[in-house]
Amino acid sequence: MSFLKTKDLTFEYIRRDDEGNVESVVTAVDNVNLDVHEGQFIAILGHNGSGKSTLAKHINAILYPTEGAVFVDGMDTKDKEKLWDIRQRAGMVFQNPDNQIIGQVVEEDVGFGPENMGVPTAEIWSRVEESLRAVGMYEYRKNSPNRLSGGQKQRVAIAGVLAMHPKCIVLDEPTAMLDPNGRQEVIRAVRGLNEVEGITLILITHYMEEIVHAHRVFVMDKGRIVMDGTPREIFSQVDKLRELRLDVPQVTMLAHELRKKGVDIPEGILTRKEFISEIKKLYGKVY
Amino acid sequence: MIKDITLGQFYQTDSVIHRLDARVKLGGTFLFLISLFMFRNPFGYALAIVFLAMVIRLSNVPFKYMVRGMKSIIFILAITVLFNLFMTPGNVIVSIWKLKITDAGLKNSIIMILRLSLLVTGSSVMTLTTTPNNLTDGLEKMMGGLKKIKVPVHEIAMMMSIALRFIPILAQETDKIMKAQMARGADFESKKLTKRIKALIPVLVPLFVSAFRRANDLAMAMEARCYRGGEGRTKMKPLIYADRDFIAYGVLILYFVVSVFVGRLKIMNF
Numbered sequence: 001m002s003f004l005k006t007k008d009l010t011f012e013y014i015r016r017d018d019e020g021n022v023e024s025v026v027t028a029v030d031n032v033n034l035d036v037h038e039g040q041f042i043a044i045l046g047h048n049g050s051g052k053s054t055l056a057k058h059i060n061a062i063l064y065p066t067e068g069a070v071f072v073d074g075m076d077t078k079d080k081e082k083l084w085d086i087r088q089r090a091g092m093v094f095q096n097p098d099n100q101i102i103g104q105v106v107e108e109d110v111g112f113g114p115e116n117m118g119v120p121t122a123e124i125w126s127r128v129e130e131s132l133r134a135v136g137m138y139e140y141r142k143n144s145p146n147r148l149s150g151g152q153k154q155r156v157a158i159a160g161v162l163a164m165h166p167k168c169i170v171l172d173e174p175t176a177m178l179d180p181n182g183r184q185e186v187i188r189a190v191r192g193l194n195e196v197e198g199i200t201l202i203l204i205t206h207y208m209e210e211i212v213h214a215h216r217v218f219v220m221d222k223g224r225i226v227m228d229g230t231p232r233e234i235f236s237q238v239d240k241l242r243e244l245r246l247d248v249p250q251v252t253m254l255a256h257e258l259r260k261k262g263v264d265i266p267e268g269i270l271t272r273k274e275f276i277s278e279i280k281k282l283y284g285k286v287y
Numbered sequence: 288m289i290k291d292i293t294l295g296q297f298y299q300t301d302s303v304i305h306r307l308d309a310r311v312k313l314g315g316t317f318l319f320l321i322s323l324f325m326f327r328n329p330f331g332y333a334l335a336i337v338f339l340a341m342v343i344r345l346s347n348v349p350f351k352y353m354v355r356g357m358k359s360i361i362f363i364l365a366i367t368v369l370f371n372l373f374m375t376p377g378n379v380i381v382s383i384w385k386l387k388i389t390d391a392g393l394k395n396s397i398i399m400i401l402r403l404s405l406l407v408t409g410s411s412v413m414t415l416t417t418t419p420n421n422l423t424d425g426l427e428k429m430m431g432g433l434k435k436i437k438v439p440v441h442e443i444a445m446m447m448s449i450a451l452r453f454i455p456i457l458a459q460e461t462d463k464i465m466k467a468q469m470a471r472g473a474d475f476e477s478k479k480l481t482k483r484i485k486a487l488i489p490v491l492v493p494l495f496v497s498a499f500r501r502a503n504d505l506a507m508a509m510e511a512r513c514y515r516g517g518e519g520r521t522k523m524k525p526l527i528y529a530d531r532d533f534i535a536y537g538v539l540i541l542y543f544v545v546s547v548f549v550g551r552l553k554i555m556n557f
Contacts, residue, residue, distance in 0.1 A: 092508075104451060112512055
């Protein structure tokens with residue numbers, strides 16, 4: 001079933017001078033058509049300024065389309081009466097973990113969403129416990145968020161969204177401010193949510209390693225979707241990605257370069273394991 | 288250095304006083320403060336001291352923490368005492384050169400010392416035994432009646448708790464900015480006051496810019512999590528009175544009535 005649909009979505013940032021005359025118009029999202037099914041893990045790639053964050057903010061009805069329309073679970077985001085339903089169903093995790101934690105204690109922060117929705121007290125507690133367990137932060141429930149590492153804070157933020165029982169979580173560069181360990185922690189936690197709980201994931205990132213397991217990848221440039229396919233399909237086009245100023249994972253790059261030098265290795269290798277098995281196929285055991 | 292700021296100076300331990308509802312403690316502190324200004328004789332103060340000592344005992348907070356609060360007012364205390372001691376007209380007891388100490392002055396200064404120190408210790412019992420969060424919750428609940436005259440009580444309480452959450456974050460950021468400026472030769476330890484104040488400008492400007500940016504981000508994150516003001520909101524930790532809270536109210540009212548009655552008897556009046 002289709003969960004998210006955008007129809008010719010266009011968004012313009014309009015800058016006006018003091019008299020209200022239009023000074024400049026920047027088209028951040030340009031004619032985007034997306035169709036995301038329930039339970040999918042979608043990745044949106046793009047370098048800075050490609051419009052991927054702007055696109056993400058449309059899914060949570062923080063921004064509204066200048067032209068076109070966005071439908072979340074069948075509801076038009078322009079429909080003011082459905083606003084809170086949309087925000088509950090499509091939760092959002094932002095880049096900076098410090099700026100999205102409201103509570104002074106971990107459990108209080110996770111309870112913030114359900115409190116706003118008017119969930120009864122007893123149920124808030126059970127939701128908080130289940131969400132914190134799902135991201136592996138239950139033993140930190142009494143801690144102050146200030147004492148946690150970046151990865152832990154981001155997992156708390158994810159639990160905070162999870163406690164609202166969303167169908168979909170939009171993650172807007174959740175790992176951009178984290179170290180490699182924290183990055184892995186967060187990606188592992190959200191992948192678990194997708195695989196175990198069947199929550200639709202929309203991951204916005206510019207780290208290639210994070211999208212290897214996605215079901216579908218969209219690459220954005222200048223507000224448009226320029227590539228669309230499985231990670232393997234995307235990563236087989238190394239030269240095109242480079243043109244868009246995007247990196248590919250190291251092994252993919254290595255395979256690509258080897259292929260250029262005449263080694264008969266397929267394009268679009270995603271993991272180290274795959275690479276090793278391909279090499280073994282070619283040369284047998286080499287000692 | 289700046290990181291060590293603690294606000295609300297909450298002392299973590301378990302006691303009857305800690306477990307009391309924040310509203311009881313707020314109301315109790317208020318009653319206690321009022322009672323201090325109604326006494327006309329020493330017996331009232333004696334009762335207040337005994338009562339406060341019992342509460343401190345029950346709170347399991349070491350006495351030295353209470354005294355710590357006193358340190359901050361020692362300067363004010365000294366000035367009030369000096370003024371009262373030498374400036375009150377009355378019968379002269381001691382006179383040194385041009386300065387005269389009168390009996391009324393002596394009495395006034397003793398009352399001042401008693402009042403101020405009881406005032407500060409009394410309110411620090413409250414802040415030491417209540418978490419800042421609990422305190423804002425209690426305030427929100429108690430001020431609930433003001434909503435009818437359109438005072439945004441929920442919003443004020445929300446702002447207070449967000450401010451408390453961001454104090455350590457902004458303090459850390461100040462630290463970072465200062466270090467960055469120091470690495471580029473800024474001098475924060477100059478002996479000249481004007482120079483030191485000037486050196487603060489390049490710290491404050493980026494701090495403000497980043498605080499606004501954070502506020503913007505936070506507002507967006509709150510809206511994304513369905514925040515829409517206090518209406519229709521439930522509480523994860525609602526304030527509910529337990530039996531001990533009613534007993535505490537009883538004890539407080541009893542203290543108030545008795546101490547004011549005794550404190551206003553016409554014996555040994557000031």
